[in-house]
Amino acid sequence: xxxxxxxHAKRLPQSQKTLRAAQYVxxxxxxxxxxxxxxxxxxxxxxxxxxxxxxxxxxxxGESGLKIENRVGLTELVADVQxxxxxxxxxxxxxxxxxxxxxxxxxSAHYEFICRKAGVKVAYCAEQFDNDGSLLASIMKNIxxxxxxxxSRELSAKVFAGSIRxxxxxxxxxxxxxxxxxxxLVDDQCRPKGILTVGQRxxxxxDHVKLCPGAPDQVEIVK
Numbered sequence: 001x002x003x004x005x006x007x008h009a010k011r012l013p014q015s016q017k018t019l020r021a022a023q024y025v026x027x028x029x030x031x032x033x034x035x036x037x038x039x040x041x042x043x044x045x046x047x048x049x050x051x052x053x054x055x056x057x058x059x060x061x062g063e064s065g066l067k068i069e070n071r072v073g074l075t076e077l078v079a080d081v082q083x084x085x086x087x088x089x090x091x092x093x094x095x096x097x098x099x100x101x102x103x104x105x106x107x108s109a110h111y112e113f114i115c116r117k118a119g120v121k122v123a124y125c126a127e128q129f130d131n132d133g134s135l136l137a138s139i140m141k142n143i144x145x146x147x148x149x150x151x152s153r154e155l156s157a158k159v160f161a162g163s164i165r166x167x168x169x170x171x172x173x174x175x176x177x178x179x180x181x182x183x184x185l186v187d188d189q190c191r192p193k194g195i196l197t198v199g200q201r202x203x204x205x206x207d208h209v210k211l212c213p214g215a216p217d218q219v220e221i222v223k
Contacts, residue, residue, distance in 0.1 A: 021047055021090035022056040022120075024077055026098050036061065039094040039126075046092060046125035055088055068100070068107075078111060081118045091115050095126045096144035105145040171208040180218035181211045 023043045027035035036059060047054050058073040068074055080086045093099070099108035112122050124131055129140045163173050177183055183196040188206040196202070202209060213219050 018089045019051065019053055020055045020088040021052040021092050022058060022077070022086070022088045023047075023054050023092045024058045024073065024098060025094065026060040026071070026073065026100075027062065039098070042094055043092045043125050046123065050123075052090055052092070054092070071100075074099075074111070078114055081115050081120055084118070086118065086120060089120060091120050091122045093122060093124055095124050096141055097148040101148040102145075103149050105142065105149050108145050108148070109141070166208065170210060172211055177211065177214075180214045180222040182214040183209045184212045186210055 023040065025036045025039045025043070027039075040057075044054065046052075058077040060071045060073040077091075096108065099111055102108055115122050122131055127140070127144070129137050131137050131141070167173055172183060185193040185196055185202055186208050187193055187204075188208070190208070190210075193207065196209065
């Protein structure tokens with residue numbers, strides 16, 4: 001259980017495909033360092049309770065759930081299922097939102113339909129309903145998809161408003177640093193903590209970055 005992302009492809013013969021399962025795990029940002037492990041632990045528990053063996057893992061790390069672009073794991077999963085290469089009969093997913101927080105709620109339903117059409121049953125291991133095709137399951141999945149999309153919209157609005165507020169206070173919000181400028185790290189009281197070199201990032205959420213004059217020779221050229 002502690003090594004939930006390790007697959008066991010050799011444990012079951014190919015003929016027992018009905019007992020073989022794949023898992024799809026996704027985290028949105030690099031800061032959610034334990035997200036995938038937590039998902040895998042819940043999925044492993046579900047697999048053990050239902051006598052399933054996880055033989056394949058599809059994963060997307062640090063990728064936005066708003067679109068499928070750059071999501072290698074989901075793209076590979078869909079390709080394997082559609083081409084008939086899938087050697088499993090079950091797909092285990094942590095919850096409905098792991099497909100993505102698509103603004104068009106039918107998109108996540110589309111990927112589940114692709115699996116179901118190919119004979120792969122999708123199970124949501126952390127949800128409080130069985131994905132059994134019942135009316136209740138259909139209603140709950142649609143509600144969850146709408147909630148996922150709305151969460152993304154609200155989060156985007158909050159992040160945008162926060163970025164505007166910090167920018168108005170003179171903090172740098174990302175992007176390349178212009179010529180003859182450098183990034184100065186400051187604490188929550190705007191007290192200088194040092195200069196960030198190329199590739200360095202602030203490590204504390206309470207810290208901020210301000211621009212200041214860079215190398216004297218570059219400043220002289222600009223002048």
